[in-house]
Amino acid sequence: MTSRYPTLLSPLDLGHTVLRNRVVMGSMHTKLEDRLSDLPKLAAYFGERAKGGVGLMVTGGYAPTWRGWLAPFASRMTTGRHADAHRVVTDAVHEHDGKILLQVLHAGRYGYHPFTQGASSRKSPITPFRPRALSTRQVERTVNSFARAARLAKRAGYDGVEIMGSEGYLINQFLAARTNDRTDAWGGSAAKRMRFPIEVVRRTRDAVGDDFIVQYRISLLDLVDNAQSWAETVELARELQTAGVSLFNTGIGWHEARVPTIVTSVPPGAFAWVTGKLRKEVSVPVVASNRINRPEAAEQILAAGEADLVSMARPLLADAEWVVKAAEGREREIITCIACNQACLDHTFQNQRASCLLNPRSGRETELVLLPTRTVKDLAVAGAGPAGLAAAIELAGRGHRVTLFEAADQIGGQFKLAARVPGKEEFARTLDYYRHMIDVRGVTLRLGTRATVDDLAGFDEVVIATGVRPRIPEIPGVDHPKVLTYQQLIDGAPAGDRVAIIGAGGIGFDVGEFLLHEPHEPLDDWMRRWGVTDPETAPGGLATKVKVEARRQVHLLQRKTTALGKDLGKTTGWVHRTTLKDSGVTMLRGVEYRRIDDEGLHLTVGDKEQVLAVDTVVLCAGQTSVRELAEPLRERGVTVHVIGGADVAAELDAKRAIKQATELAASI
Ligand code: NAP
Numbered sequence: 001m002t003s004r005y006p007t008l009l010s011p012l013d014l015g016h017t018v019l020r021n022r023v024v025m026g027s028m029h030t031k032l033e034d035r036l037s038d039l040p041k042l043a044a045y046f047g048e049r050a051k052g053g054v055g056l057m058v059t060g061g062y063a064p065t066w067r068g069w070l071a072p073f074a075s076r077m078t079t080g081r082h083a084d085a086h087r088v089v090t091d092a093v094h095e096h097d098g099k100i101l102l103q104v105l106h107a108g109r110y111g112y113h114p115f116t117q118g119a120s121s122r123k124s125p126i127t128p129f130r131p132r133a134l135s136t137r138q139v140e141r142t143v144n145s146f147a148r149a150a151r152l153a154k155r156a157g158y159d160g161v162e163i164m165g166s167e168g169y170l171i172n173q174f175l176a177a178r179t180n181d182r183t184d185a186w187g188g189s190a191a192k193r194m195r196f197p198i199e200v201v202r203r204t205r206d207a208v209g210d211d212f213i214v215q216y217r218i219s220l221l222d223l224v225d226n227a228q229s230w231a232e233t234v235e236l237a238r239e240l241q242t243a244g245v246s247l248f249n250t251g252i253g254w255h256e257a258r259v260p261t262i263v264t265s266v267p268p269g270a271f272a273w274v275t276g277k278l279r280k281e282v283s284v285p286v287v288a289s290n291r292i293n294r295p296e297a298a299e300q301i302l303a304a305g306e307a308d309l310v311s312m313a314r315p316l317l318a319d320a321e322w323v324v325k326a327a328e329g330r331e332r333e334i335i336t337c338i339a340c341n342q343a344c345l346d347h348t349f350q351n352q353r354a355s356c357l358l359n360p361r362s363g364r365e366t367e368l369v370l371l372p373t374r375t376v377k378d379l380a381v382a383g384a385g386p387a388g389l390a391a392a393i394e395l396a397g398r399g400h401r402v403t404l405f406e407a408a409d410q411i412g413g414q415f416k417l418a419a420r421v422p423g424k425e426e427f428a429r430t431l432d433y434y435r436h437m438i439d440v441r442g443v444t445l446r447l448g449t450r451a452t453v454d455d456l457a458g459f460d461e462v463v464i465a466t467g468v469r470p471r472i473p474e475i476p477g478v479d480h481p482k483v484l485t486y487q488q489l490i491d492g493a494p495a496g497d498r499v500a501i502i503g504a505g506g507i508g509f510d511v512g513e514f515l516l517h518e519p520h521e522p523l524d525d526w527m528r529r530w531g532v533t534d535p536e537t538a539p540g541g542l543a544t545k546v547k548v549e550a551r552r553q554v555h556l557l558q559r560k561t562t563a564l565g566k567d568l569g570k571t572t573g574w575v576h577r578t579t580l581k582d583s584g585v586t587m588l589r590g591v592e593y594r595r596i597d598d599e600g601l602h603l604t605v606g607d608k609e610q611v612l613a614v615d616t617v618v619l620c621a622g623q624t625s626v627r628e629l630a631e632p633l634r635e636r637g638v639t640v641h642v643i644g645g646a647d648v649a650a651e652l653d654a655k656r657a658i659k660q661a662t663e664l665a666a667s668i
């Protein structure tokens with residue numbers, strides 16, 4: 001069979017070693033890095049991905065000194081004991097012919113602890129701790145600590161290191177005038193600011209010899225003010241290459257940048273062009289990254305000459321078998337990362353173990369195991385939203401006979417609605433995955449069938465995943481013709497030019513985007529809207545944002561007095577808030593709803609009464625569970641499991657639904 005991905009799946013000769021393909025699993029902190037006792041779990045995690053065909057993997061960041069920690073007692077590579085404990089990880093990868101790099105990351109002023117050190121004592125806007133400026137002697141020692149970490153990585157059996165020189169961590173802090181006001185040999189001019197990474201690479205190469213990969217993650221777009229110019233970036237890259245870099249990986253945006261770089265609404269492959277610019281300036285291979293999640297897109301980037309390899313972190317977290325599925329023409333079986341961040345980065349930032357919303361086994365490879373069943377049962381699943389879909393395919397995957405009932409004429413439930421929100425178009429891929437897996441795993445799907453107690457009573461066990469219905473708040477006039485539920489709106493009911501949204505949870509924000517924006521935003525428009533430009537025209541690639549004319553006047557409302565969107569995802573909420581604010585949405589909190597009539601929506605805010613003269617009111621006031629089938633079935637002696645929104649509607653999300661479904665599937 002000829003591969004559809006001839007470049008992506010072709011080997012890459014690095015001189016002393018050969019990568020089996022061009023797929024790199026980018027660095028991502030899973031929280032399994034921090035304690036040596038968790039390394040066997042980390043080994044299982046990387047081992048599965050090596051088995052799944054990934055060419056080169058990069059661990060989460062390991063600090064070269066304790067003061068370079070990301071957080072207290074977080075991962076570091078500073079002693080022989082650390083190195084020896086990592087053997088289990090490197091052995092698990094090599095057993096399946098994969099290669100793995102240890103990422104060396106000094107957090108600098110991004111460290112979340114009081115002992116941070118930086119190029120200067122300037123505090124970052126995203127951490128509460130002011131760093132101490134490294135003394136000249138401490139700079140020397142810190143440079144050497146990178147080389148020591150690399151030597152230890154070699155002792156641990158790693159194939160190389162990735163030196164983290166982007167995202168605003170210590171190396172970036174040395175490079176940019178915004179964070180480096182030193183007057184010694186490590187600051188003052190662009191050439192002196194570059195000395196730190198150049199020395200890090202030179203001493204690392206000296207420490208590890210030629211038969212070891214030194215990948216450097218270079219910041220190609222800082223996306224902050226007072227950043228490096230493109231000419232400086234190119235000069236840095238050339239110097240680093242001379243100092244011994246084997247591969248350049250792409251870094252986009254400091255963590256404090258106010259431009260989204262990885263969330264769902266960032267267009268696919270949005271930054272490959274800037275990797276292409278670097279590729280013209282250096283002779284070692286370059287790696288493209290950010291928002292690349294499908295094999296066809298990865299192949300296209302390589303075929304267009306924009307990069308030599310493609311890095312994906314979350315997509316390979318979502319599916320350990322991504323490469324093998326692509327290679328075997330089973331692309332529709334790939335669990336495509338939808339860039340939601342809900343179970344991965346949001347977890348990391350909350351100090352929890354990273355996993356995947358769509359694949360709860362991820363990061364729990366040794367704990368959540370779905371083995372073939374020894375007792376095949378006839379099982380019914382009622383409801384084909386995320387919970388029911390996940391339960392059906394995982395139960396069938398274990399060998400059970402599964403019938404899936406769905407009242408609508410399509411699968412998807414609430415997820416189907418999410419897929420129609422601009423910026424969330426990729427959610428449709430999840431539905432396609434489930435549609436396909438229903439066939440692959442032989443689930444009997446009965447669409448347009450609202451299951452009754454009689455339909456279900458004959459099965460050995462029944463899973464109730466009938467989901468939720470929108471809550472209708474008790475507001476006088478809520479039955480006025482201008483009132484729609486979010487479901488009716490997204491299903492196609494027309495809205496006027498002036499709209500009030502009742503409820504500012506995840507769905508209220510989504511409805512705001514639905515009312516204001518078009519789907520499939522072209523990359524150029526997205527770049528203008530967020531102020532991203534060619535770094536040759538503005539240092540760091542940061543330009544003035546171009547305001548987009550709003551299609552409607554929208555008011556977003558809640559009763560609580562806290563900031564709107566406060567409970568949205570840690571790493572995505574700010575993007576939703578900024579998008580709606582930039583589109584002129586009025587946000588009101590502490591609202592009391594009085595009535596809805598021809599005039600509009602009558603409110604009290606504080607002690608002031610007012611009327612919002614709107615044509616449409618959209619209800620996004622949460623949901624209530626639908627589980628009427630459960631009790632009658634139990635009364636007839638059937639074993640019933642209630643999962644997802646049918647179980648608990650409050651703060652329901654697909655992450656909880658799919659996790660609960662998968663855990664249930666492992667247990668029947
Ligand atoms: P939600 O997050 O629970 O929000 C419901 C909203 O309705 C709240 O703002 C609440 O605010 C308001 N509300 C509740 N009862 C009300 C009542 N009786 N009258 C008037 N207002 C009322 O629910 P959701 O927005 O439906 O979202 C459901 C789930 O999907 C959530 O877990 C959410 O995180 C998830 N989701 C996430 C995203 C994302 O971007 N990550 C996107 C979509 C959905 P007040 O009580 O203050 O008025």
Ligand code: SF4
Pocket residue numbers: 314315317318336337338339340341342343344345355356357358359
């Ligand atoms: Fe991708 Fe969301 Fe899974 Fe993270 S949780 S890997 S962003 S699908």
